Amino acid sequence: xxxxxxxxxxxxxxxxxxxxxxxxxxxxxxxxxxxxxxxxxxxxxxxxxxxxxxxxxxxxxxxxxxxxxxxxxxxxxxxxxxxxxxxxxxxxxxxxxxxxxxxxxxxxxxxxxxxxxxxxxxxxxxxxxxxxxxxxxxxxxxxxxxxxxxxxx
Numbered sequence: 001x002x003x004x005x006x007x008x009x010x011x012x013x014x015x016x017x018x019x020x021x022x023x024x025x026x027x028x029x030x031x032x033x034x035x036x037x038x039x040x041x042x043x044x045x046x047x048x049x050x051x052x053x054x055x056x057x058x059x060x061x062x063x064x065x066x067x068x069x070x071x072x073x074x075x076x077x078x079x080x081x082x083x084x085x086x087x088x089x090x091x092x093x094x095x096x097x098x099x100x101x102x103x104x105x106x107x108x109x110x111x112x113x114x115x116x117x118x119x120x121x122x123x124x125x126x127x128x129x130x131x132x133x134x135x136x137x138x139x140x141x142x143x144x145x146x147x148x149x150x151x152x153x
Contacts, residue, residue, distance in 0.1 A: 033102040037134050040141035041098070041109055048090050051083040060143045061135060067147040069128045091116040105136040106144075112151070127151050 040059060047055040057080065060066075066074040074082065082088040098111035109132040117124040133145040 030102055033107070034100045037100050037102060037107040037109060037141050038098070040134065040143075041095070041100075041111075041132070044143060045093050045095055048083060049093055051080070053080060053084060056080045056083065058140065058142075061137060064143060065145045066143075067145075069148040069150045086118075087120050089118040089120075091118050107134040107136075107141065108132075109134060113148070 043055070044059045047059060057076075060076050060079065062076055064074070064076040064079060066076075066079045068074070079088075083090075093113060093115045096112045096114070098109065101108045109130075111130050111132075113126065113128050113130050115126040117126055128148040128150055131147045131149075132143055134141045135144040136142075
């Protein structure tokens, strides 16, 4: 009976140790971080289509550097301001070919963005490649830098 209790306890300790090791492994934490970054990127996509000050302010860093495919660079204030004013108006945004690489508290996100726009009341279509740099700040992933480039014809 004593032997059975000891073996059961040893098995429980081994399982707990293995479970702890698995969840703390770099691959497990990297996958979890990548999922968190993907969720933040999706919240930003949604907020860009239906912008609110609160949602956008939570998703972008105070030191945001937001590069457009035409060369213009926005700050946090100008990025949010243009979306709220309709100067930059995304009717739809679709993301494809997304990759995420987490390195410490920074994530590199690349994807293709296809969108219907209505910037300042003028309808248009966008097809660009995006490089986004996300940083974990205060337990949340925030967009720190973004650069868009036009897709080669």
